[in-house]
Amino acid sequence: MNDIFDAIQKSAIRIKDAIDVKDIGYSQKENSSGETQLELDIKCDMIIEEEFSRVSCINTIASEEKEHAETLHEDGRYFIAYDPLDGSSLVDVNLSVGSIFGIYDRAFGADKMVAACYVVYGPRVEMVFAQNKTKLHLLQAGEFEFVKEICLKEKGKLNAPGGTQQNWEPYHKALVDSFFAEGYRLRYSGGMVPDLHQILLKGGGIFSYPATSDKPHGKLRRLFEVFPFAFIYEKAGGDATNGHKDLMTLDYAHVHDTSPCFFGSKYEIKKVKEVYAQNE
Template sequence: MNEILKAIKESSIKISELLKDADFGYTSHTNHTGDTQLKLDVRSDELITEIFSGVKSVKALISEEKDEALSLNEDADFIVAYDPLDGSSLVDVNFAVGSIFGIYKNKVSAKNLVASAYAVYGPRLELVICGDKPILYRYKNGEFVAVKELKLNEKGKLNATGASQWGWSKEHRKFIKSLFDEKYRLRYSGAMVADLHQILLKGGGLFSYPATTDAPNGKLRVTFEVLPFAYIYEKAGGATTDGKNSSLLELEVKQIHATTPCYFGSKYEISKLLGEKCE
């Protein structure tokens, strides 16, 4: 595990440097889910692949930018699933973006997720690593320094709600309004990493990306976006759901690029959501 975490740290540093002077243009290719690939997405994926190719404990890599799993060491124990550059379309306006990593043992399933990590490329380079608990690290003087354990309060103040509003269900629209009526503040950038990081550091709230008329199965990917963050949020004392179940960690991984509606937050917001759906 230590060599995997070392590779994640090295990848984060290199991508952070890449972002300072990179080509923001698009390629002529699309990824598995139909998104046109930015040159930054492709180069970030290449960097991570290059670094992990020398990690003997990694059996395979699964990436948002790869159609299929990339086999590395057949007899190794771990599979690393990652989004190389979440929020990449926001780099040209200088918003914070990030990378997400899920570490699975032997097989890609929620039950086999043993650790998660994500990097935030903003004014500072920060990294959250979660085994038994999520720890925030900050890059200083050439190394990552532990700052603090991240914990969510029972109830938050922030509301980061995604997807196009014209596609929301009446139930979701009503629920989001109810949070604003409770004086929650809107905080949504369009980069999952940045928005979930803000809620974690501010102590609570809700991030939601619901089912919509144009994306009934949601938009965010289960394997390398949703499950890694669900693991972190629940280890931080929060809760998650797809809008119906009691935890995103109950989801079954049927395809490596499958998507799902998702809600991450403090226990109050998730309980309120599920309670209202039962009424």
């Protein structure tokens, strides 16, 4: 696992350099979702694959930018699903973006997850790595240094509602509004990594990306985004659900399967489950 952690750190440093200097224009290629890829997306994907190819314990990788998983080392133990640059469309307006990694033991699946990690590229480059606990690291002088363990409070103050409101179910809109009525503050940048990072470091709150009329199965991908953040939040003392089931109990059929998802402190997730149970 230390070799994987080191490879992620090396990737993050290289990606930070690429963000600082790389042309962010569009390429002529499309990703697995049919979206035209930024040159920066392709560069970051290549960086991570290069670093992981040097780690013999990594068997298979799956990237948000590739249609299929790829085998690196047949004798390796770990399977890693990653989003090279989540929120990359925010780079040209200089908002924070990030990389997400889900680390699985011998096969993909929430029940096989043994660690998860994400990196935030903002005013500072920070890394959150969860295995037994959720820990924050800061990039300083070319190295990541441990800062602290992250622990969520029972109840938070931030509300980050994703998805286009006109496509929400009425009961979901009522749920979001109820948090605002309790005094929660809106915090939504359009980037999953910075928004969830803010909730973690500020002690709690709720991030939601529900099923919508245009995305009935959710938008965010299970292996690359949903499972890793569910793992991270649970190790930090929070919870994660799709509205009806805990996210870490879900299965997957294809590497790009999606799911509605809610991440937060225990109070907020309990309230989500109550509202959704009434509307099954």
